[in-house]
Amino acid sequence: MNLPPLAAIRVFEAAARHGNFTKAAEELGMTQAAVSYQIKLLEERVGTALFLRLPRQVVLTEVGARLAPSTTEAFEILRAAFATTRESADGVLTITTIPTFAATWLVPRLGSFQMEHPSLAVRLKSTRDMLDFARQEADVGIRSGETKWPGLVCHKLFYANFTPMLSPALAASIGGIKTPQDILKLPVLDPGDPWWTIWFKLVGIEKPELRGDVRNRLGDQHLEGRAVLAGQGVGILTPVFFQSELQQGQLIQPFDVVGSGKHAYWLVYPEARRNVPKIRAFRDWVLSHIDEIKM
Amino acid sequence: MNLPPLAAIRVFEAAARHGNFTKAAEELGMTQAAVSYQIKLLEERVGTALFLRLPRQVVLTEVGARLAPSTTEAFEILRAAFATTRESADGVLTITTIPTFAATWLVPRLGSFQMEHPSLAVRLKSTRDMLDFARQEADVGIRSGETKWPGLVCHKLFYANFTPMLSPALAASIGGIKTPQDILKLPVLDPGDPWWTIWFKLVGIEKPELRGDVRNRLGDQHLEGRAVLAGQGVGILTPVFFQSELQQGQLIQPFDVVGSGKHAYWLVYPEARRNVPKIRAFRDWVLSHIDEIKM
DNA sequence: TATCTTCCATAAGTACACCTTATGGATCGC
């Protein structure tokens, strides 16, 4: 028991509503001939006339009249369903992001995005997994990595720079930090982090003897940041993530020397969806705020 | 706010129900590739993924899950609507017929048709208007006319023959009818009917002087037949319409001479619908019963 | 660990359905 061609049903629905093929054609954006064709098709399929052709009008037959309300109802349901999904899909921006970026950069700034786009709700999914738009429901993502990804639009936000940071109290405990060597006097969080060796090499120290438990591994930089803020040791952190703490003096960056790996943070989204409004809005917002950092 | 392509919606509905593109393809009688294509199309149109592509399965996204029940509901409505119309359209045979044919031939025999086709209901529309299948809801029609009609399948049932008839009592009132002249002694119903002159010419009487009021015009032959049966006068009638009355002796046909015009009675229906089962059934039934008459 | 199977995506090619243009017929109104 198959349905007749849906295109024909749609045409019938419109024609029945208008009681007029020409008007139905207008509504559907096609010619009157096409409407006539589709109705005829449907009538052949159903095996019964659906309209009586009177001189200057068409009138539903009994069968047609019984059919019409149902079809209208069905299309109303479809219209309603797709209208709301469009709304809801348009109105919610889902972001998957690395926890570090979420905690240190994104969340503190999200308020400004909301201000600019009051009609957009934001849903944040913070996960360390590599994101895959085919397997996760998300509109945009923040990734860290070295290169671009195929199939995705990739905006490089900034490189994952790093430099030692510590709390003022900790610095004061040894009378302030003047030279890189001073850091070696203090406990270091996650001394196994390769960033340390890279950075010390930049300042001319080949094999720094770091104090601290090698097994310390907080995993995410923002957790390390919390520890540093609490004065538990020196961390090697990415400055952009701690701008406000630096400005407010809660954190000290003793040296301008900044290491930089190949890793960068990226804003990414599927190429196919590059023109979805909410995605464009988010992209524009992120990029303009990244520009502010660089300035 | 236009709906996405309906074909795509239908595919989505099936895919959502099965949670499996391959099975959906089977149900719809198409290939898996086509399903994949349509879903992708719909997702682009909606602007959101509707399925998550997991390793060996697809799962509805949030948006897809919200959409799916509505689409299923809509299609259920359509399926139900078209299923019942098909039933009802298949189960009711609407016949438009000339009143004479209805009263004298069809109605007395309809019982046998019902017996042969118990699943078919019959609706009779008896009207003198020329029937036009474009303007009337009918499956088949009985017309009288001289030639075939374009666009219609036309089965000639019998010619509109005619011969004088009267009630036995009326005949007895003048001692029986032996020659055509005897008819002139009796009142004649509708003496203005051209059939009279034609018939009398056949029996060698050029200008019969008919008794009776020229203004008598019962219009339909079956009404004239009633009057004849009541003994109100001699009528000129079509024998096939009064077979049973003749057999039972309620009516007398004094002469075998039968006039015949060019007019015939036809069974007609639109060519396009010649293979609709109920129409074939009725045609077969009518034609076989007409054959009985001729035999 | 390797092989097979399942399930989906994608590319390329094709056919038919669907729509358009053009025309004609019928009726109503002025």
Next chain:
DNA sequence: GCGATCCATAAGGTGTACTTATGGAAGATA
């Protein structure tokens, strides 16, 4: 009688919605 309105039909082009073919990814199986 003439124009306007509304639908039917024929002919013809085109794009969409398929198909076939292939490949990739990940369970299942052994």
